[in-house]
Amino acid sequence: MIEAYLQSLLDAIAESPIVRASNVTLDKRTLRAGLIRGDLYFADGSRLHFRELVEVQAQVVRRMYSYHYQDADAALIFRYDDTPHHPGLSNFPNHKHVGNETHVIPATPPDLSAVLREIEAIHPLTS
Secondary structure, eight states: OHHHHHHHHHHHHHHOSSEEEEEEEEEEOSSSEEEEEEEEEETTSOEEEEEEEEEESSSEEEEEEEEEEEOTTOOEEEEEEOOSOOTTSTTTTOEEEESSSSOEEEOOOOOHHHHHHHHHHHSOOOO
16 A cells, blocks of 8 residues: 555655655555655755655556755755656666756666665765
8 A cells, every 4th residue: 555655765764864854745646546745854954855656556666756855055966857858868767867957867766765875875964
């Protein structure tokens, strides 16, 4: 069920040593599908906004995703998403914006835990 997947995201957030505060919501569409949105806040003022449209079948299927990480001044550090606006990339529609909106590279879709590990590697925010 969708609630079990939501709980797995909440557990990943709770286990992360870098998250200082969070706000996560579920817009349940059916027993097995919903839109999960969240904002995670870090000690240096940076923030991760994420959203996933998921359907839980035999496994979790993400129909849409975005993980937008920005610094305290709201400048983009990176964003993973699957918006189909870069058809020339090898992993279309999956891609990553790095540093600004115009620098885009192919990317494998991460999950929330992988994004949190990437943020921790960039900025060890454990203090």
